[in-house]
Each structure stands twice: as structure tokens, then as C-alpha cells.
Amino acid sequence: MDFPGGKAMDAVFYDSQRQGRFSFYMTSGGEEATAVGTAAALQPEDVIFSQYREHGVLLHRGFTLQEFAHQCFGNKHEPGKGRQMPIHYGSKALNFHTVSAPLATQLPHAVGAAYALKLQGVKACTAAYFGEGAASEGDFHAAANFASTLGAPVLFICRNNGYAISTPATEQYKGDGIAGRGASYGMASTRVDGGDARAVYAATAEARQIAVAGGCPVLIEAMSYRSGHHSTSDDSSRYRTADEMRRWRARDPVERMQKWMTHQGWWDEEQEKELRQSSRKQVVEALQIAQKEDKPPLSCMFTDVYADLPWHLKEQQAEVADFVRRHPEMLPAGMPNDL
Amino acid sequence: MHNSGVIVFGEDVGFGGVFRCTLGLQEKFGRHRVFNTPISEQGIVGFAIGAAAQGLTPVAEIQFADYIHPAFDQFVNEAAKYRYRSGNSFNCGGMTVRAPYGAVGHGGHYHSQSPEAFYTHVPGLRVVVPSGPREAKGLLLASIQHPDPVVFFEAKMMYRTAVEEVPTGDYTIPVGQARLAREGGDVTIVAWGQMVAVAEQAAAVVQEQGGVSCEVIDLRTLLPWDRATVEASVSKTGRLIVVHEAPITSGFGAEIVAAISKRCFLRLESPPVRVCGYDTPFPLIYEPLYVPSTPRVVDAIHEAVKF
Ligand SMILES: Cc1ncc(C[n+]2csc(CCOP(=O)(O)OP(=O)(O)O)c2C)c(N)n1
Ligand SMILES: [Mg+2]
Numbered sequence: 192m193d194f195p196g197g198k199a200m201d202a203v204f205y206d207s208q209r210q211g212r213f214s215f216y217m218t219s220g221g222e223e224a225t226a227v228g229t230a231a232a233l234q235p236e237d238v239i240f241s242q243y244r245e246h247g248v249l250l251h252r253g254f255t256l257q258e259f260a261h262q263c264f265g266n267k268h269e270p271g272k273g274r275q276m277p278i279h280y281g282s283k284a285l286n287f288h289t290v291s292a293p294l295a296t297q298l299p300h301a302v303g304a305a306y307a308l309k310l311q312g313v314k315a316c317t318a319a320y321f322g323e324g325a326a327s328e329g330d331f332h333a334a335a336n337f338a339s340t341l342g343a344p345v346l347f348i349c350r351n352n353g354y355a356i357s358t359p360a361t362e363q364y365k366g367d368g369i370a371g372r373g374a375s376y377g378m379a380s381t382r383v384d385g386g387d388a389r390a391v392y393a394a395t396a397e398a399r400q401i402a403v404a405g406g407c408p409v410l411i412e413a414m415s416y417r418s419g420h421h422s423t424s425d426d427s428s429r430y431r432t433a434d435e436m437r438r439w440r441a442r443d444p445v446e447r448m449q450k451w452m453t454h455q456g457w458w459d460e461e462q463e464k465e466l467r468q469s470s471r472k473q474v475v476e477a478l479q480i481a482q483k484e485d486k487p488p489l490s491c492m493f494t495d496v497y498a499d500l501p502w503h504l505k506e507q508q509a510e511v512a513d514f515v516r517r518h519p520e521m522l523p524a525g526m527p528n529d530l
Numbered sequence: 531m532h533n534s535g536v537i538v539f540g541e542d543v544g545f546g547g548v549f550r551c552t553l554g555l556q557e558k559f560g561r562h563r564v565f566n567t568p569i570s571e572q573g574i575v576g577f578a579i580g581a582a583a584q585g586l587t588p589v590a591e592i593q594f595a596d597y598i599h600p601a602f603d604q605f606v607n608e609a610a611k612y613r614y615r616s617g618n619s620f621n622c623g624g625m626t627v628r629a630p631y632g633a634v635g636h637g638g639h640y641h642s643q644s645p646e647a648f649y650t651h652v653p654g655l656r657v658v659v660p661s662g663p664r665e666a667k668g669l670l671l672a673s674i675q676h677p678d679p680v681v682f683f684e685a686k687m688m689y690r691t692a693v694e695e696v697p698t699g700d701y702t703i704p705v706g707q708a709r710l711a712r713e714g715g716d717v718t719i720v721a722w723g724q725m726v727a728v729a730e731q732a733a734a735v736v737q738e739q740g741g742v743s744c745e746v747i748d749l750r751t752l753l754p755w756d757r758a759t760v761e762a763s764v765s766k767t768g769r770l771i772v773v774h775e776a777p778i779t780s781g782f783g784a785e786i787v788a789a790i791s792k793r794c795f796l797r798l799e800s801p802p803v804r805v806c807g808y809d810t811p812f813p814l815i816y817e818p819l820y821v822p823s824t825p826r827v828v829d830a831i832h833e834a835v836k837f
Binding site: 330489515 | 541542544545546548566568569570571572573596597599600635636637638639640641778779808809810811813814815816818819820823825826829
């Protein structure tokens with residue numbers, strides 16, 4: 192379910208962004224098995240700290256296509272109240288911390304949260320997702336060292352998709368990738384074919400077992416390929432060859448899963464076609480609904496900066512209300528004025 | 531003038547940068563002088579400091595000003611103090627760090643920020659913010675040649691919107707000197723970067739509406755800033771408005787207003803005011819209300835004149 196749903200979502204959301212219906216999108220093509228395979232091996236009480244290309248995890252946890260669409264349109268149903276760019280999903284109910292664009296900052300958070308779980312006696316772990324590019328940030332090293340030294344049950348899940356925007360992994364690091372770093376921090380680590388959902392699942396299940404039982408971190412490096420552009424702002428033909436892309440796309444993780452299931456006699460072309468079509472229809476509908484919804488109201492510009500609304504923000508809010516009264520044309524389209 | 535010690539680097543700089551600012555440089559100058567770095571802003575700035583201290587002229591790129599913060603320690607405790615702490619035995623003045631800043635219409639929290647004021651609070655740094663393509667070239671060349679470390683913020687809105695003839699030859703615009711973007715007698719508006727265009731539009735609107743004449747000063751350099759030019763203008767007009775995108779509290783407008791209030795106190799006709807971003811994270815869907823707009827500046831001009 193998550194595979195065709197995710198693929199349909201990526202395809203339709205991507206096209207919608209290209210048509211200018213919303214401002215930005217990132218696909219996860221080529222890495223679906225990493226997101227879904229790890230998610231399937233985690234428990235709902237495990238807490239997720241993601242980078243931005245892991246919507247398969249959310250999908251697996253039950254975030255609906257409608258919720259994804261609401262967020263991309265920044266409408267009133269979106270928990271982030273339209274304040275962040277598209278794809279910055281988050282869900283308190285699904286233990287998925289809201290995405291933040293600065294790279295690797297979530298990694299120390301995941302360590303602190305894992306330590307908290309341990310102290311609170313919860314038999315769970317945190318899972319921190321990041322790219323091989325983000326692993327160059329200081330926060331990665333701080334997080335790995337803290338997790339190991341302080342004994343935090345966290346899974347560091349690196350999606351090594353070969354690129355950080357235009358920069359190939361070969362210019363990101365020398366040495367044996369990210370998995371090799373685990374040992375130097377005194378941490379169990381493993382490398383897995385990120386295009387093989389079953390392998391990813393098996394590795395994650397075992398890593399989770401080690402982390403939760405041992406109160407320690409485990410590093411997983413899932414090797415794959417970013418089949419799409421970095422984002423809708425990128426054109427990857429500027430820095431990689433069509434031939435390279437073709438070769439990797441031939442190893443598409445979703446098709447590999449589909450083939451395996453077909454081989455087992457659990458799935459066939461017909462079912463696949465049907466599911467793809469129905470997924471696509473659901474996604475299109477979700478977008479249509481989301482696009483029609485109002486934006487959050489004007490008052491949400493100033494709330495949530497702090498737990499309360501301090502005097503200076505009350506003043507600024509009044510200033511904006513007054514400005515909009517005098518210049519109603521400046522109120523963004525679809526935004527109710529509740530001030 | 532050619533300096534073979536100039537090196538250009540940062541995230542994705544090799545293929546031309548995500549904003550295409552370094553396009554073609556690697557082919558022209560080679561991979562040893564124009565190169566990608568691993569993703570680490572503290573690494574980029576620390577590397578620039580060391581290279582500069584050893585005699586090179588690094589021009590580093592931080593992909594977005596929103597992502598400059600991991601390098602804060604390298605700027606504040608290292609670049610800014612390299613000369614002072616060694617009694618001028620060492621310096622890293624050859625370095626220039628470029629970073630695209632500001633609103634673009636769809637950037638939300640992390641592709642819109644204007645962090646210039648953090649850097650104006652650091653003695654030892656120079657902070658430059660050009661207001662257009664011609665200005666950018668002259669100021670960038672001056673910054674690269676400048677004997678102090680320069681933080682150079684480029685309004686990324688202008689990468690797409692600005693259209694201007696830029697001379698092909700070498701020229702510099704001195705760091706530390708403001709520019710009179712528009713002459714006028716009733717109100718002084720001080721701005722930098724993208725907000726210069728907004729100030730100019732507002733000045734044109736009020737001129738047309740009722741003949742209020744605004745002087746627009748493009749500050750160009752924020753640290754150390756050209757106080758004399760602003761003071762001379764406000765001494766003439768008696769009114770000051772500072773416009774910046776960054777949140778109003780502790781923004782650089784506060785510094786300008788404080789200094790000018792003191793020096794022009796008896797000549798002021800109205801209280802100096804600031805038209806700025808609000809004190810919230812940069813909010814995607816509220817951007818049109820958050821970023822100083824022409825109508826907001828026009829309102830402020832009328833209030834100043836009516837005071
Ligand atoms: C601190 C910081 N620096 C730079 C960026 C700009 N940036 C966004 S994504 C990206 C590449 C990240 O690559 P990787 O971690 O490999 O993830 P992938 O996009 O391949 O999934 C960069 C440099 C950022 N978001 N945060
Ligand atoms: Mg990557």
C-alpha cells in the first residue's frame with residue numbers, strides 16, 4: 192500500500208508543483224524502500240526525527256494523503272499552520288517530529304529524546320534519518336558521540352543516495368562511507384541495500400532490538416540512488432548523465448518489491464495496475480480538496496512564537512490588523528481575517 | 531587585476547552553485563581553485579579563515595544565509611578576533627563569505643532570513659549588503675580586496691528580478707560608503723539590499739500622490755556604517771525611516787535610530803521610525819504582510835510628515 196501510494200503521491204504532487212499549484216516539492220524516488228522498510232520494522236511508540244525525504248515513514252505510520260496535501264497547500268487543516276514550506280510535515284499523534292530544513296540539526300535531538308525515553312523507562316527508541324551529505328555537518332558527529340557515550344537508544348538511519356544536491360558522495364567524504372564511522376564512535380553499524388525493502392526491514396528490526404535492549408545507538412547506512420531531481424528547484428541533468436540515471440532507475444525499489452511479490456504468487460500485474468490507478472485517483476482528489484480550503488486565519492501569524500502572546504507581539508498583531516483594514520488587498524488570498 | 535590566490539568554494543559551488551553565481555568558474559580557473567566542499571558551514575568558514583591567514587584570498591559561499599548559523603563561532607570568536615588577539619601578527623582579512631539572504635515569496639522559515647544584525651554585533655567583521663547587480667560587482671570586488679574579513683549578504687530575490695547593465699571591466703565601490711539612491715528634502719529613508727527598491731518605490735508613490743520628497747539612502751555597508759551620510763541627510767530632512775526585512779527587535783535599524791536620534795536630536799521633526807519584519811520566525815503564508823511592502827513604507831512616510 193505504502194509503495195504505490197507513495198509513488199502516486201510523488202508523481203502527482205511533483206506535477207502539481209510544476210503546474211504552480213504550490214511552491215515546492217521533493218520526491219523520494221529510488222529511496223522508497225529505505226523509508227518504508229525501516230518504518231515497518233519500528234514500533235508506533237518509537238519517535239521519528241526525519242530530514243525531509245522520508246515521507247514513506249509517515250505514510251506507513253498512517254498519515255493520510257489528505258494530510259500530506261493539506262500541508263503542501265499550507266491550509267487551515269495543516270498542523271504547522273502554513274508557516275513552513277511544503278513537505279515540512281509533522282505529526283504529534285504519529286510520533287513524527289516536524290521537519291526542519293537545516294541539515295543534521297535533528298540528529299542531536301534524536302539522541303536527547305532517546306535518552307529521555309530510556310530515563311522514562313519506555314521500551315522504545317528514536318530513529319533519526321539523514322542523508323550522506325548531512326552527515327558532514329558537525330551535528331552528526333556530536334550526535335554520534337553523545338549517543339554512544341551517554342548510551343542513548345537511537346537508530347541513525349543514513350540514506351546514502353549518492354548525491355547532496357549536485358555534490359556526488361565521492362566529494363562528500365573519503366573512506367568507506369558513513370557506516371564505517373560507527374565503529375570509531377564505538378557503535379554497532381551496518382550497511383544495507385537501500386533498494387531492497389526486505390533487507391532494510393531485517394536490518395532495522397535487528398538494530399532496534401540491539402538499541403532498545405542494550406540502551407545504545409546503532410547506525411544503518413542504506414545505499415540507494417536519488418532517482419529524481421534534488422527538489423523542484425533543481426535540474427539534475429546539469430550534473431549527472433542520463434546514462435547513470437537510467438542504470439539506477441532500472442533498479443527501482445518499488446518494482447523490485449513488486450517483482451518479488453509476483454514471484455511469490457501474492458501479487459499480479461492486474462492488481463498492480465488497479466492499485467496504481469486508485470492511488471493516483473486518491474492523490475488527485477486529496478489535492479483538489481486541499482487546494483480549495485482556506486488558509487489559516489490572520490491571527491496565526493503571531494501565535495506559537497511563545498506559549499503566550501507577549502505585549503510586543505500583541506502590539507505588532509494590532510499593527511498588522513490595522514494595516515489590513517487600510518489595505519485589504521494586501522491580505523493573502525484565502526486567508527480569513529479574524530482580527 | 532588578477533589574484534591567483536583567490537579560491538572559491540562552498541556547497542555545490544563546483545557546478546555553478548544553486549543560484550548559478552559561480553557558473554563557469556571551475557572550467558575557467560580549475561578544480562583546485564573552485565571547488566565543492568562537504569556540507570559543513572563551520573568547516574567552510576573555518577577553512578576560509580585558515581586559508582586567508584596563510585595568504586590566500588578565499589571567497590566562500592554559504593548556500594543560504596539561513597544556514598550560516600553553524601559557522602557563527604568561527605565568525606565571532608575566530609575571524610573577528612584573529613587580528614586583535616595576535617596584536618596584528620596574524621589576520622584573516624583576505625576572506626569574504628557570500629550568503630544569499632532575504633525573502634523570495636516562497637521560502638518560509640529557512641530560505642528567507644536576514645541575519646545581518648547578528649554580524650553587526652561583532653567587532654572585527656565588515657558587513658556588506660549590495661542593492662543590485664552593478665552594486666554587487668563593485669562591492670564584491672572591494673570586499674575581496676579588503677584587508678578585513680567581510681560577510682557579504684546578497685538579496686536572493688534579485689537573482690531573478692534584477693535587470694541592469696553591469697560593466698564588464700574591473701571596478702570597485704568602497705566598503706563603508708553609503709549611496710544616495712534618490713535625493714529629496716522631506717524624509718530620509720535608509721535601507722539596504724532588497725529593501726532599497728521598496729524604499730524607492732514608496733518614495734515615488736508619495737511624490738506622485740502629494741509631492742512629499744524622500745531621500746533614499748542605500749547604506750551598502752552595515753559595519754562600520756556610513757553615519758555621516760545618514761546624519762547629513764536627516765539634518766536636512768528632519769525625518770528618518772529605516773526599513774529592513776529582519777525582525778524589528780535588535781535589528782540594525784535600532785542602531786541607526788539611536789545614533790541619529792542623538793546626533794540630530796534638535797533638528798528632528800518627527801520620531802525616527804523603523805518599518806521592519808515582525809518578531810516572529812519568517813512565516814510562509816504571511817510573507818506579504820511580514821516583509822516591509824511599499825504601502826507599509828508609504829504609510830510610515832505619511833505619518834512622519836503629519837506628525
Ligand atoms: C545547514 C544546512 N546547510 C545547507 C543546506 C542546503 N541543502 C539542502 S539539502 C542539501 C543536500 C543534502 O544532501 P543529503 O543530506 O545527502 O540529502 P539528500 O538531499 O540527498 O536526500 C543542502 C546542501 C541546508 N538545508 N542546511
Ligand atoms: Mg544524499
